[in-house]
Amino acid sequence: MNKILYKKQLSQNVFSMVLEAPLIARERKPGQFIIVQLGGDFGERIPLTIADADAEKGTISLIIQAVGVTTLRLVNLNVGEYVANVLGPLGHPTPIKKYGKVIGVGGGIGVAPLHPVVQALKAIGNEVKIVIGARSKELIVMEKELRVIDPDLTIVTDDGSYGKKALVTEPLKEACETWKPDLAIAMGPPIMMKFCAATTRPFNVHTLVSLNTIMIDGTGMCGGCRVNVGDETKFVCVDGPDFDGHLVDWDNMMLRLGTYRAQEQEADHRCRVGLNK
Amino acid sequence: KERMGIPAQEMPAQDPAVRVCNMEEVAIGYTENQVRVEALRCLQCKNRPCVQGCPVSIDIPGFIAKAAAGDFASAISILKDSSLLPSICGRVCPQEVQCQLTCTVGKAKKDIDQAVAIGRIERFCADWARENNAEPAMEIAPATGKKVAIVGSGPAGVTAAADVRRAGHEVVMFEALHKAGGVLVYGIPEFRLPKAIVQKELDNLTAMGVDIELDFLVGRTRKIHDLMDVDGFDAVFVGSGAGLPRFMGIPGENLVGVFSANEYLTRSNLMKAYDHENAQTPLFHSKKVAVFGGGNVAMDAARTAKRLGADEVYIVYRRTEEEMPARKEEVHHAKEEGIKFLMLHAPVEIVGDEKGKVAGVKLITCELGEPDASGRRRPVEIQGSEKIYDFDSVVVSIGNSSNPLIKQTTPEIEVNKWGNFIVDEETCQTSMKGVFAGGDIVLGAATVILAMGQGRKAAKAINDYLAAL
Ligand SMILES: Cc1cc2nc3c(=O)[nH]c(=O)nc-3n(C[C@H](O)[C@H](O)[C@H](O)COP(=O)(O)OP(=O)(O)OC[C@H]3O[C@@H](n4cnc5c(N)ncnc54)[C@H](O)[C@@H]3O)c2cc1C
Ligand SMILES: Cc1cc2nc3c(=O)[nH]c(=O)nc-3n(C[C@H](O)[C@H](O)[C@H](O)COP(=O)(O)OP(=O)(O)OC[C@H]3O[C@@H](n4cnc5c(N)ncnc54)[C@H](O)[C@@H]3O)c2cc1C
Ligand code: SF4
Ligand code: SF4
Ligand code: FES
Ligand SMILES: [Mg+2]
Numbered sequence: 001m002n003k004i005l006y007k008k009q010l011s012q013n014v015f016s017m018v019l020e021a022p023l024i025a026r027e028r029k030p031g032q033f034i035i036v037q038l039g040g041d042f043g044e045r046i047p048l049t050i051a052d053a054d055a056e057k058g059t060i061s062l063i064i065q066a067v068g069v070t071t072l073r074l075v076n077l078n079v080g081e082y083v084a085n086v087l088g089p090l091g092h093p094t095p096i097k098k099y100g101k102v103i104g105v106g107g108g109i110g111v112a113p114l115h116p117v118v119q120a121l122k123a124i125g126n127e128v129k130i131v132i133g134a135r136s137k138e139l140i141v142m143e144k145e146l147r148v149i150d151p152d153l154t155i156v157t158d159d160g161s162y163g164k165k166a167l168v169t170e171p172l173k174e175a176c177e178t179w180k181p182d183l184a185i186a187m188g189p190p191i192m193m194k195f196c197a198a199t200t201r202p203f204n205v206h207t208l209v210s211l212n213t214i215m216i217d218g219t220g221m222c223g224g225c226r227v228n229v230g231d232e233t234k235f236v237c238v239d240g241p242d243f244d245g246h247l248v249d250w251d252n253m254m255l256r257l258g259t260y261r262a263q264e265q266e267a268d269h270r271c272r273v274g275l276n277k
Numbered sequence: 278k279e280r281m282g283i284p285a286q287e288m289p290a291q292d293p294a295v296r297v298c299n300m301e302e303v304a305i306g307y308t309e310n311q312v313r314v315e316a317l318r319c320l321q322c323k324n325r326p327c328v329q330g331c332p333v334s335i336d337i338p339g340f341i342a343k344a345a346a347g348d349f350a351s352a353i354s355i356l357k358d359s360s361l362l363p364s365i366c367g368r369v370c371p372q373e374v375q376c377q378l379t380c381t382v383g384k385a386k387k388d389i390d391q392a393v394a395i396g397r398i399e400r401f402c403a404d405w406a407r408e409n410n411a412e413p414a415m416e417i418a419p420a421t422g423k424k425v426a427i428v429g430s431g432p433a434g435v436t437a438a439a440d441v442r443r444a445g446h447e448v449v450m451f452e453a454l455h456k457a458g459g460v461l462v463y464g465i466p467e468f469r470l471p472k473a474i475v476q477k478e479l480d481n482l483t484a485m486g487v488d489i490e491l492d493f494l495v496g497r498t499r500k501i502h503d504l505m506d507v508d509g510f511d512a513v514f515v516g517s518g519a520g521l522p523r524f525m526g527i528p529g530e531n532l533v534g535v536f537s538a539n540e541y542l543t544r545s546n547l548m549k550a551y552d553h554e555n556a557q558t559p560l561f562h563s564k565k566v567a568v569f570g571g572g573n574v575a576m577d578a579a580r581t582a583k584r585l586g587a588d589e590v591y592i593v594y595r596r597t598e599e600e601m602p603a604r605k606e607e608v609h610h611a612k613e614e615g616i617k618f619l620m621l622h623a624p625v626e627i628v629g630d631e632k633g634k635v636a637g638v639k640l641i642t643c644e645l646g647e648p649d650a651s652g653r654r655r656p657v658e659i660q661g662s663e664k665i666y667d668f669d670s671v672v673v674s675i676g677n678s679s680n681p682l683i684k685q686t687t688p689e690i691e692v693n694k695w696g697n698f699i700v701d702e703e704t705c706q707t708s709m710k711g712v713f714a715g716g717d718i719v720l721g722a723a724t725v726i727l728a729m730g731q732g733r734k735a736a737k738a739i740n741d742y743l744a745a746l
Contacts, residue, residue: 023498023499027497027498041555042549042552042555042557043548043557044548044556044558044559045548045558069557070557073557084455085491087453087454087455087493087498088497088498089498090497216543216548217453217520217543219453219454219494219520219682220520220680220681221520221521221543221680222537222539222543223522223524224540226531233524233530233531238682251633252531252532255632255633255634256531256533256633259533259534260559260560262562263560267557
């Protein structure tokens with residue numbers, strides 16, 4: 001049982017939450033995630049990235065985008081209530097090394113998991129440039145925190161309501177041409193990561209992406225999270241979640257993410273009707 | 278002897294047409310009358326060949342004699358002397374290759390189906406004890422001040438935990454999932470092993486004072502070193518199972534609609550996704566399912582698919598029914614339920630449609646050649662015999678390997694080339710001091726009773742080890 005200590009709505013669908021989870025807070029490293037199950041026999045298990053943690057206070061923070069039944073149930077819990085099951089930290093941490101120049105690209109709530117990674121990279125002496133993007137202004141999260149790391153942070157929105165009207169790939173391409181990064185890190189929706197990888201490929205800039213396939217156990221037991229990387233099948237929960245974006249079979253991964261879309265939409269509809277929304 | 282004339286008692290079972298529409302247990306269990314009649318069929322052989330067939334050497338004629346007399350309380354106490362989980366083993370042991378294989382009655386009648394139904398009698402006694410609150414009390418020795426960590430809550434872990442706790446040690450069991458029980462809970466379906474039975478065994482453990490910590494992945498949440506060096510555990514038992522599904526490496530294996538049996542069964546069993554009204558975990562709606570493999574896991578996946586509403590389910594197996602490793606009773610039940618068997622066929626490719634979904638499976642015909650290392654005749658592919666069959670889903674059930682996580686985070690533990698922990702045969706001790714292991718992590722994918730047997734062996738060695746500290 002993990003107590004909810006803090007909850008804040010960041011935009012219409014996006015919430016930030018802080019949970020009590022002392023063991024996870026102590027062990028976790030940037031790039032790792034947890035699996036949450038909301039209790040009872042019927043709850044599903046979903047993965048969420050650990051956006052930040054405080055080992056001393058024994059807390060972890062999450063940024064959650066309510067997109068369906070389980071994320072909705074989660075963000076409808078209040079401070080003082082409990083998340084029944086939290087397993088972690090899972091996956092390999094993002095390798096924090098001296099690369100030289102690193103460009104971090106975050107899309108939508110992918111900005112949240114990007115934060116601890118670029119923070120750690122900067123702390124050990126990498127030069128860090130950050131690009132964040134979202135559909136519109138109210139979906140831009142964590143701008144303040146990221147500005148601490150890169151004061152010249154670039155912001156783009158699809159509709160031009162904030163920053164430049166562009167996709168993240170535009171400033172990324174520019175940076176590849178002029179700034180010549182040694183490493184790119186892209187976190188966000190699969191389609192964004194796919195195009196980031198396509199953008200850096202001609203420049204031969206090694207590009208790490210953090211994959212978000214469908215998971216159940218998060219321990220390597222079910223194989224549901226598998227993706228093609230190069231010529232191999234990898235389990236994202238135990239082999240990843242970070243992979244070389246140039247080797248990922250994006251189209252297959254995106255198709256697999258849609259495996260249950262029909263059922264999810266039906267369930268989501270039922271759930272919202274139930275909540276009287 | 279007149280006993281030889283007593284007819285073997287049929288196990289009452291749900292009607293196949295009814296049971297494919299529910300998740301309830303297929304085999305209903307003997308009546309008291311039946312169990313006493315079946316028990317009378319036992320000849321009480323002096324040389325006890327059945328006992329040699331049982332991996333934990335249950336005093337089989339002993340408990341059967343009590344059952345024949347209607348003294349189920351004594352029967353259960355004999356059973357519990359050797360096996361912690363008779364209600365489970367009575368249901369899932371492959372009796373026809375263990376205790377019942379060597380039974381004199383079956384031998385005399387030259388028919389394994391005529392052997393004394395040891396497992397069914399065992400099951401009855403255990404169910405009777407549970408339902409009548411007549412389970413023998415577990416005595417627990419005075420506290421020793423020693424602490425033991427058990428990693429994994431499958432049959433190996435449960436058995437080790439109980440035996441170590443009985444010696445008076447403090448026991449904490451760590452389980453990665455949000456429910457304890459291991460494969461008994463996430464793998465074997467409700468219709469074969471009701472989860473309430475497993476839960477009762479876990480409740481018994483809790484009542485003995487074992488602390489079960491869920492959502493705790495040893496290697497990630499804490500490492501074995503932390504448990505021993507920082508958290509004060511004096512010994513560790515690893516019963517982490519063989520939960521790493523194998524795939525075949527054929528083209529198309531990552532198409533939408535291809536699942537490992539573990540995923541398929543976990544969604545249905547652990548997450549209760551079969552309960553469409555209540556469950557939040559979705560299930561793939563299949564019409565025509567191919568299940569690759571011929572073991573218990575394949576049977577469970579196929580029969581689950583049927584219950585989840587598939588119109589047609591095929592078991593695709595490279596050899597023939599003779600070589601199939603599944604329990605005989607499960608194959609029989611599967612057939613009754615309309616599962617089709619495509620023997621002597623091996624998958625070479627899974628074919629997708631333009632949306633990346635499974636559209637068919639390319640199979641090649643095989644014939645049986647010379648026996649291989651397992652002693653079974655090896656399937657030999659007949660070149661040029663490939664054919665594409667229509668399917669919309671595939672469940673791969675060709676076995677599991679061991680999860681490498683603990684090895685990766687505890688390099689001192691030596692493993693073989695398949696990643697199984699190498700342990701001392703007698704003590705189940707690993708190459709790391711104070712760390713013991715048993716069950717599928719040592720044996721590879723094996724059986725419940727073998728996992729239990731190792732849990733018990735290891736517990737004894739742990740108790741000795743702690744006594745000498
Ligand atoms: C490693 C990892 C880290 C993630 N981190 C975050 C995060 O920090 N914040 C956040 O908001 N989201 C994160 N996600 C995505 C999040 O897990 C899904 O949005 C969530 O599972 C959706 O569940 P639902 O029931 O609310 O919606 P549904 O309507 O059931 O699903 C919506 C979509 O989410 C995906 N999805 C469904 N079930 C799962 C599942 N069990 N596992 C993974 N994806 C699933 C599918 O593509 C589906 O179409 C992460 C995913 C992964 C794999
Ligand atoms: C579908 C299916 C059907 C089967 N049918 C039969 C049958 O009919 N008869 C039979 O005898 N056998 C059967 N088996 C095999 C039998 O279930 C196994 O041999 C047995 O369960 C092994 O027991 P175990 O205790 O070693 O491991 P498991 O039962 O696998 O339990 C291991 C547990 O450890 C947990 N774990 C793993 N790693 C960690 C970690 N690092 N930290 C914390 N927890 C961890 C896992 O989550 C799991 O709960 C079947 C198996 C399957 C999959
Ligand atoms: S434990 Fe299994 S092998 Fe042993 S007697 Fe019981 S059913 Fe037979
Ligand atoms: S071998 Fe068969 S008949 Fe003989 S004691 Fe064992 S169960 Fe009874
Ligand atoms: S989530 Fe099950 S293996 Fe990765
Ligand atoms: Mg969902």
